[in-house]
Amino acid sequence: MRPKQWSKNLLVFAALLFSFPNVTTDMIVHSIFGFFLFSLVSGTVYILNDFIDREADRQHPDKRNRPMASGALNPYVALFFGAIVLLFSIIMAFRFNGAFGALLTLYFVNNVAYSFRLKHVVIVDIMVIASGFVLRAIGGALVIEVPFTPWFLICTMLLALFLAISKRRHELMLLQENKTGHRKVLERYNADLLNQLNSIVTSATIISYALFTFTSGRTLHLMWTIPFVLYGIFRYLYLIHVEGKGGKPDKLLFEDKHILFTVILYALTVMIILNYFER
Structure with a gap:
């Protein structure tokens, strides 16, 4: 699930940063909650990406050492675990905030489309990657209910x-x-x-x-x-x-x-x- 790459989800806190000096304890807690849900969902996306790309990753000097590409982890066990984490994360997001749950679902769907097709379309591939960051920023505003x-x-x-x-x-x-x-x-x-x-x-x-x-x-x-x-x-x-x-x-x-x-x-x-x- 690549926790070292969860730093990308720090963008969730951007809306909180620009909400000063009106930040409350609840807003901080909600932003942290949003950060971890984005991290879990992005982790399931990494599992899916590694599952799909495991053959291609073996050709990469660094990525060939990833668990599925190297053969250290059963790809189907990882995929099943990712499905459970995804289901849990989406349910928690909808229970917390309906709009945030819908956006987190869109974020996952966007990444699935990228993994299966859009990453092979020139120009579109980098635009889809960028859209993921925009969704993180919007999600950060939704969890603390501030406009952007x-x-x-x-x-x-x-x-x-x-x-x-x-x-x-x-x-x-x-x-x-x-x-x-x-x-x-x-x-x-x-x-x-x-x-x-x-x-x-x-x-x-x-x-x-x-x-x-x-x-x-x-x-x-x-x-x-x-x-x-x-x-x-x-x-x-x-x-x-x-x-x-x-x-x-x-x-x-x-x-x-x-x-x-x-x-x-x-x-x-x-x-x-x-x-x-x-x-």
């Missing part, structure tokens, strides 16, 4: 596209000699295309976030967080193009101290600004 702005969702989508494109580029570079042996869709990509897509998305992300800070209806002092976004994106681009990383954004978050400190400082700055400078 279109700019917030656009920024989330663009940042997710940036990470998805970077992941594809890393896979392309890593599997240059046998790029179709792991993902068939890689034969339809090349480095120039992915670099151009990333250039478009990074520019749009920066502009959209800057507009968000001015049009969100909150204090204009949020503009002081723009440098953190700029540095975070520039640092990630450095890791992609110079260090040859970017295949595992969840891993980079904790391994690269520059990225980690930037995220922490960003979150603290947002809380301070909303707490002391809110109009």
Whole structure:
């Protein structure tokens, strides 16, 4: 179920972060609850992905060590366990909040469609990955019952596209000699295309976030967080193009101290600004 990758679900807390200074204990508890339900459902998606991709993963230098690909775990036992966890998670989500339960179900269906078909469709594959992050952000707002702005969702989508494109580029570079042996869709990509897509998305992300800070209806002092976004994106681009990383954004978050400190400082700055400078 890859708990190390559950850090992607921290996006559930984004709505909570921008709810300062009106955050209550119940909102914190509900966000934590939402985080764990997303983590459990995403864990079942990883089980399904590993089940479907177990033959292709054997061609990958890292993924061939995964339990099902390596033969250490019976694929059908894992699939049965995942079904039980999924059923439990969806039931708990609907009992907690009907809208959140429906969204969590949509998140799973979206990932199933990706696993069986959409991951083989060029461009669509990275857009589906990005949509998963948007659903996490919306889910975070639903569990604490706060509204979200279109700019917030656009920024989330663009940042997710940036990470998805970077992941594809890393896979392309890593599997240059046998790029179709792991993902068939890689034969339809090349480095120039992915670099151009990333250039478009990074520019749009920066502009959209800057507009968000001015049009969100909150204090204009949020503009002081723009440098953190700029540095975070520039640092990630450095890791992609110079260090040859970017295949595992969840891993980079904790391994690269520059990225980690930037995220922490960003979150603290947002809380301070909303707490002391809110109009």
